[in-house]
Amino acid sequence: MTTRAQFDKVSLAFETPKGRLNVVEDVSYDINDGDFIAVIGPSGCGKTTMMSMLAGFQKPTTGSVLFDGQPVAGPGPERGVIFQEYGVFPWLTVKQNIAFGLTLRANHVAAGERDLICDHYLGLMGLSDFANSYPKHLSGGMRQRLAIARAYAVKPQFLLMDEPFGALDAQTRSNMQNLLLKVLQTEGKTVMLITHSVEEAIYLASRIVVVTARPARIRQIIDVPFAYPRDESIQERPEFGELRSYIKHLVMDEYRAQQAQMRPVSFSE
Amino acid sequence: MDGAGVRRFGLGLIPWVGAILLWYAVRWSGFVNTSLIPAPHQVAAKFVELLTKEGLLIDIFASTRRVFFGVSLGILVAVPVGFLLGWYRPARTFADPMINFFRALPPIALIPLVIVYFGVDELAKLVILFYASFFSGVIVMYEGVSQITPLYIRVAQTLGANQTEIFRKVIIPLTVPHILTALRVALGVAWATLVASELIAAQRGLGAMIQNASTYFLLDVIYVGIICIGLIALIMDMILRKITARLLVWQDRAIA
């Protein structure tokens, strides 16, 4: 198994007007080819910051982040990113948004092929009826699906997904999860996914990284004992339930720690 | 025009009719000496007379041309300069005080200097209008550009866009709205500065017409001149708004 990405004793601190803010602290783990890593932890603890170092938007203060053995120098099309804020281009129609990556020189997609790829992902994401609409006419969930379609369309080997299904209703969310599993099955990608849902993490991931309240350190890395291909039936298995309550406890712990941190004055209990 | 269009047009007409009625009312109320306020119909008659006998169209054309070239040149320079200032924060810290200094100077105060350096010909008027358009446009541009979020650029980078592609496919579309706003602001300021610029020995032009009329106390001519300036500025703004709506269909607006 080859190591795709590596966090090696990574720490990151932001200089803010109020002083130094440690956001990521001494994080080390490897992501191997074909891995599906889910990162889970309380809001504001530093998950997005951790991911953006691998995406190439932020440099670690100490330690190093490697991709294919090289320190990450900047963003690139081999690392597709689905941003927490979606970032769909408001000046392009739905179809033009999906086509955006395909028209770039780096991706070498022939003009004749683009239409087919666009139509494929429009259908997959249930956006066909809105192909020529502008994003201002889309709901939050549709924008999220559009951002997913746009990232999938250029077929990156490595996907970084920051709460990609957060804005979706339960039904669409589970459709999107199954679709992602199918895409991975056929295209063999490596994924790093940030989520707040323990069920989603167990259902999708091969390994779950539970991170602490800010600064994000590794609380525990948990191997998920289910083989791929998976389907919804695993959610009924007793191991699934046990794992879920175990991880929920860890996450709850850190959630409380984060709450305590954010409280300006401490109350006597 | 469809039904809604007719209604919007009718609604837009109401304040004008109101203004004219008020104008008559002030005249007839007796509070003001009627010789100081020509009646709307007298102004209208003067308008027709100037149009047919005095070549009002030549004045309109002269002024419109000055505004057009002044604004075009001003915006042509303001767009790249404003863009650079908005894009590179250090450049802004460096140039901001100076731009605000020059912007605060009323163009009319510069007229003596402009005459010294640029003479009294067309060039001098163009310089004044250029000055006014540039400084109003550049501020709109850089305020707008500095508010562009890096998110879209990041998205483009993760999809594989290189520097030129980011510029062509992301930065330009995000800049167009600010260029159009800068154009509209500059146009308004340029029309407001026109009369001052035509203080410089202008033979023709609406501003020149107003000034000549004021020496002979021809109030009706002054009224015609003012109304013409207002109307042409309004028409130009409407055209720009139409173009803006066309180019920016994608924008989220409260009103369609």
Ligand SMILES: Nc1ncnc2c1ncn2[C@@H]1O[C@H](COP(=O)(O)OP(=O)(O)OP(=O)(O)O)[C@@H](O)[C@H]1O
């Ligand atoms: N550029 C920055 N400058 C200063 N502070 C920052 C910056 N980016 C993030 N932070 C701070 O770092 C902390 C972690 O932010 P981050 O976005 O990584 O959290 P997160 O775990 O992704 O949260 P969420 O689950 O809510 O998305 C926050 O307290 C945030 O305010």
Ligand SMILES: [Mg+2]
């Ligand atoms: Mg986040």
